[in-house]
Amino acid sequence: xxxxxxxxxxxxxxxxxxxxxxxxxxxxxxxxxxxxxxxxxxxxxxxxxxxxxxxxxxxxxxxxxxxxxxxxxxxxxxxxxxxxxxxxxxxxxxxxxxxxxxxxxxxxxxxxxxxxxxxxxxxxxxxxxxxxxxxxxxxxxxxxxxxxxxxxxxxxxxxxxxxxxxxxxxxxxxxxxxxxxxxxxxxxxxxxxxxxxxxxxxxxxxxxxxxxxxxxxxxxxxxxxxxxxxxxxxxxxxxxxxxxxxxxxxxxxxxxxxxxxxxxxxxxxxxxxxxxxxxxxxxxxxxxxxxxxxxxxxxxxxxxxxxxxxxxxxxxxxxxxxxxxxxxxxxxxxxxxxxxxxxxxxxxxxxxxxxxxxxxxxxxxxxxxxxxxxxxxxxxxxxxx
Amino acid sequence: xxxxxxxxxxxxxxxxxxxxxxxxxxxxxxxxxxxxxxxxxxxxxxxxxxxxxxxxxxxxxxxxxxxxxxxxxxxxxxxxxxxxxxxxxxxxxxxxxxxxxxxxxxxxxxxxxxxxxxxxxxxxxxxxxxxxxxxxxxxxxxxxxxxxxxxxxxxxxxxxxxxxxxxxxxxxxxxxxxxxxxxxxxxxxxxxxxxxxxxxxxxxxxxxxxxxxxxxxxxxxxxxxxxxxxxxxxxxxxxxxxxxxxxxxxxxxxxxxxxxxxxxxxxxxxxxxxxxxxxxxxxxxxxxxxxxxxxxxxxxxxxxxxxxxxxxxxxxxxxxxxxxxxxxxxxxxxxxxxxxxxxxxxxxxxxxxxxxxxxxxxxxxxxxxxxxxxxxxxxxxxxxxxxxxxxxxxxxxxxxxxxxxxxxxxxxxxxxxxxxxxxxxxxxxxxxxxxxxxxxxxxxxxxxxxxx
Numbered sequence: 001x002x003x004x005x006x007x008x009x010x011x012x013x014x015x016x017x018x019x020x021x022x023x024x025x026x027x028x029x030x031x032x033x034x035x036x037x038x039x040x041x042x043x044x045x046x047x048x049x050x051x052x053x054x055x056x057x058x059x060x061x062x063x064x065x066x067x068x069x070x071x072x073x074x075x076x077x078x079x080x081x082x083x084x085x086x087x088x089x090x091x092x093x094x095x096x097x098x099x100x101x102x103x104x105x106x107x108x109x110x111x112x113x114x115x116x117x118x119x120x121x122x123x124x125x126x127x128x129x130x131x132x133x134x135x136x137x138x139x140x141x142x143x144x145x146x147x148x149x150x151x152x153x154x155x156x157x158x159x160x161x162x163x164x165x166x167x168x169x170x171x172x173x174x175x176x177x178x179x180x181x182x183x184x185x186x187x188x189x190x191x192x193x194x195x196x197x198x199x200x201x202x203x204x205x206x207x208x209x210x211x212x213x214x215x216x217x218x219x220x221x222x223x224x225x226x227x228x229x230x231x232x233x234x235x236x237x238x239x240x241x242x243x244x245x246x247x248x249x250x251x252x253x254x255x256x257x258x259x260x261x262x263x264x265x266x267x268x269x270x271x272x273x274x275x276x277x278x279x280x281x282x283x284x285x286x287x288x289x290x291x292x293x294x295x296x297x298x299x300x301x302x303x304x305x306x307x308x309x310x311x312x313x314x315x316x317x318x319x320x321x322x323x324x325x326x327x328x329x330x331x332x333x334x335x336x337x338x339x340x341x342x343x344x345x346x347x348x349x350x351x352x353x354x355x356x357x358x359x360x361x362x363x364x365x366x367x368x369x370x371x372x373x374x375x376x377x378x379x380x381x382x383x384x385x
Numbered sequence: 386x387x388x389x390x391x392x393x394x395x396x397x398x399x400x401x402x403x404x405x406x407x408x409x410x411x412x413x414x415x416x417x418x419x420x421x422x423x424x425x426x427x428x429x430x431x432x433x434x435x436x437x438x439x440x441x442x443x444x445x446x447x448x449x450x451x452x453x454x455x456x457x458x459x460x461x462x463x464x465x466x467x468x469x470x471x472x473x474x475x476x477x478x479x480x481x482x483x484x485x486x487x488x489x490x491x492x493x494x495x496x497x498x499x500x501x502x503x504x505x506x507x508x509x510x511x512x513x514x515x516x517x518x519x520x521x522x523x524x525x526x527x528x529x530x531x532x533x534x535x536x537x538x539x540x541x542x543x544x545x546x547x548x549x550x551x552x553x554x555x556x557x558x559x560x561x562x563x564x565x566x567x568x569x570x571x572x573x574x575x576x577x578x579x580x581x582x583x584x585x586x587x588x589x590x591x592x593x594x595x596x597x598x599x600x601x602x603x604x605x606x607x608x609x610x611x612x613x614x615x616x617x618x619x620x621x622x623x624x625x626x627x628x629x630x631x632x633x634x635x636x637x638x639x640x641x642x643x644x645x646x647x648x649x650x651x652x653x654x655x656x657x658x659x660x661x662x663x664x665x666x667x668x669x670x671x672x673x674x675x676x677x678x679x680x681x682x683x684x685x686x687x688x689x690x691x692x693x694x695x696x697x698x699x700x701x702x703x704x705x706x707x708x709x710x711x712x713x714x715x716x717x718x719x720x721x722x723x724x725x726x727x728x729x730x731x732x733x734x735x736x737x738x739x740x741x742x743x744x745x746x747x748x749x750x751x752x753x754x755x756x757x758x759x760x761x762x763x764x765x766x767x768x769x770x771x772x773x774x775x776x777x778x779x780x781x782x783x784x785x786x787x788x789x790x791x792x793x794x795x796x797x798x799x800x801x802x803x804x805x806x807x808x809x810x811x812x813x814x815x816x817x818x819x820x821x822x823x824x825x826x827x828x829x830x831x832x833x834x835x836x837x
C-alpha cells in the first residue's frame with residue numbers, strides 16, 4: 001500500500017510541481033488580463049479566478065481551457081503542506097522556515113476565504129440624506145413590497161437571476177406567484193411616443209403601457225452598467241392580476257392593491273440593509289493651492305445606532321471607516337451637488353493577510369537570527385582556540 | 386412588402402445563460418435582409434434553430450447566448466461534481482429570495498407638480514420654456530432645464546432640508562463657491578440678501594454673478610438663489626447657468642417663487658404614490674448609473690463625479706442655423722429645433738443612446754419604416770448611405786429618404802454618429818420642399834457638431 005502511494009507523495013511534495021504551479025498562476029493572471037477586453041473586470045474574476053476550471057464557450061459548447069484560480073491555489077496549498085509533512089523536520093533550527101511557510105499557507109487560505117465571503121457595494125447619498133442600506137454595484141433585484149403598514153415596509157427581494165429563468169416564483173409571504181413574460185439583461189426604456197417603431201411590450205398595467213423596451217447587447221465595460229428590464233405577470237388565486245414592466249430605468253415603485261393589502265413593485269439595485277443608519281453631513285474636496293489637482297476627498301457622516309448611540313466620523317482617502325463588520329471607503333464625489341459615494345466592503349477575513357505577512361516576517365527574522373547566532377558562536381569558539 | 390414587425394418572446398433561459406426566443410415576423414415572404422446578422426445586432430450572440438411558416442406568419446426560434454452577470458460557473462453540471470462543496474459556499478449565495486422589514490422611507494418624488502415632504506405639499510406654476518429634467522442625485526423636489534439660444538443652458542433645482550443646514554452665510558458661501566466667487570463675511574452677506582414676498586412667505590434672495598463655474602468651461606455663470614423657512618424644513622430654490630440666459634430668466638424665476646404655495650395635507654399614504662408619480666418619473670428615465678471603475682479611488686488622481694458622467698450624454702456641442710427655432714427638449718431629445726416656411730415645417734431632433742443602440746442597419750431600417758419604405762439588407766448599406774466627415778474627425782453616416790407618413794409625402798435626412806460609446810442621431814423630417822431647401826443647412830449644421 002505504501003509503495004502504491006509513493007508516486008503520489010513524490011508528485012505532491014516535488015518542488016517541480018511548485019514551479020509549474022507558479023508558472024501557471026503567472027499565465028492565469030496574464031490570460032485573464034487579456035480576457036478583460038471581452039468580459040470586463042467583474043466577469044473575469046468569476047470566469048478565471050473564483051473557479052476550479054476555466055470554461056470557454058466554443059461554438060456554444062463549454063470547453064475547459066485552463067485550470068482556474070481555486071485549482072492552482074488549492075494545489076499550491078496541498079503542495080506546500082505535503083512538502084512540510086514529508087520533507088521538513090520540526091526542529092528548533094528550522095522553526096523560522098516553518099513560521100514563514102505557515103504565513104504563506106495562511107495567505108493562500110485567506111485569499112480563498114476572501115473570494116468566497118467578500119462583498120462589495122456602495123452607499124450613494126447627498127448631504128442631508130440618511131441611508132440604512134448599501135447597493136450592489138452590479139446586481140439588481142425585484143422588490144415586492146407590502147406597503148400596507150404605515151410605518152414599515154415588508155420587502156420580498158427577488159434576485160434578477162431568478163427572473164431570468166422560466167420558472168414561476170413563489171414565496172410564502174406573497175399571495176400571488178410571479179411569472180416572467182419577458183426578460184432582457186440589458187435594455188433601454190423609452191416613452192412609447194419617443195419610439196414609434198418599438199416592439200409591442202406585453203405589459204398591461206400602470207406605466208408599462210406607455211413605455212417601450214428595446215433590448216441592448218450585454219455590456220462588460222467597467223464604465224457601463226447593464227440595465228435589465230422584465231415584464232412580470234402576477235397570478236393570484238382568481239387568475240392573472242396583469243403584467244407589469246419593471247426595470248431600474250423606472251425609479252418609482254408601481255402600486256396596486258390585492259388581497260386587502262397595498263403592494264409596490266420596483267426593480268432596483270440589490271440592497272444590503274444594515275442595523276444602523278448613516279447621514280451624510282458634509283463633503284469636502286480640497287485641492288492643492290492654486291491648482292485643480294485634488295488633494296483630498298472627505299465625507300463627514302453621522303452613524304445612528306440604536307444600540308451604541310450616535311457617532312460622527314470623517315471618512316477620507318486611505319482612512320476608511322470600519323463599522324459593523326463593514327469597511328466604508330471614500331469612492332466618488334461630486335462636491336457641487338453635495339453628493340458622495342462610499343464603497344462598502346464586507347470581508348470578514350480582512351485581518352488574515354496582515355497576520356500572514358507578520359508570520360512570514362517573523363519567520364524570516366527568526367531564521368536569520370538563528371543562523372547569525374550560530375555563526376557568531378562558531379566564530380567565537382574558533383577565536384577561543 | 387409591409388414593414389417588419391418584430392415580436393420577441395422569452396421562452397426559456399437555462400443554467401448557462403441560454404435563452405430561447407420565439408419570434409414572429411409578419412411578412413409575406415422570408416425577407417432577404419432578415420438573417421441572423423440582424424438578430425445578432427440587436428440581441429448579441431444568437432443562433433438560428435429553425436423557422437416555421439404558418440399562413441402569413443413566420444415563427445423563428447432563436448437561441449441567444451446572453452452571458453448575463455447571473456452566469457455562475459459553479460452551477461455548470463459538469464463542474465458540480467468537482468466542486469460540490471465549494472459550490473455550496475461560493476458565488477451562488479446571491480440566488481436566494483430574501484425578506485426583510487424596513488422603516489418606510491420619506492418619499493421625495495422628482496416631480497414638481499405636487500411634492501410631498503412630511504406633512505407639507507408644495508405646489509408651483511412652471512414658467513414657459515422650463516422643462517422637467519431627470520435628477521441623477523434623487524434628492525431634488527423639483528428639477529428643471531431652461532434652454533436658450535446657442536446651446537445656453539440653465540438648471541433649476543428645488544431642495545428641502547430639515548434645520549438651517551449650517552446657517553445662511555455658510556450656505557451662500559457654498560453657492561458662491563459654485564459660481565467661482567470668494568466667500569464673504571456676515572456684513573457683506575447682510576447687504577447682499579434681498580427679501581421677496583410671496584404667498585408662501587418671505588423668501589431670502591441672492592443674485593450671484595461674475596465668476597465661472599468651478600471646474601467647468603470658462604463661460605460666465607450667474608446664479609439666482611432663494612430660500613424659505615417652513616415649520617419643519619428649509620426650502621432652497623436655485624437657478625444657475627449661463628450668465629446671459631439666467632439674466633433673461635430672472636423675471637420668470639421670481640414669478641416662479643411667487644407661485645410657490647404650501648398646503649398642509651395628511652401624510653401621503655403609500656397608495657397614492659402609484660400612478661401619477663410613476664408616470665411623471667418615467668417621462669424622464671434615469672440615466673445609467675455612473676461608472677464604477679474599481680481602483681479609481683486608490684490612485685487618488687481622478688474621482689469621476691457621478692453628476693458629470695450623467696451629463697456626458699450631451700458631451701457634443703453644436704450650433705444651429707439662425708432660422709432654426711429651438712424647441713423644448715424632451716425625455717430623449719438632447720437637441721430639438723424646428724424650421725418653417727410656407728411649405729410647412731420640419732422637425733430636427735438630436736438624441737443619443739448608449740452603445741450601438743441596435744446598430745446602423747437596424748436604425749436605418751427603423752427610419753425607413755417610419756417613411757413606409759422597405760428595409761434594406763446589410764449588403765445594400767454602403768449604397769444607401771452617404772459618408773460625411775464633420776469637424777474634428779467625426780464621421781457621420783447620412784441617409785436621405787423620401788416616403789410617406791400618414792398618407793402625406795415626407796422626406797427625412799438622418800445622420801448617425803458614434804462617439805465615445807454613445808450613438809448620436811440627428812434627424813430632420815418634414816415635407817419634401819422644406820427638407821430639400823434645408824439640406825445644405827443640415828450638412829452645415831453637422832459640421833458644427835464638435836467634441837468638447
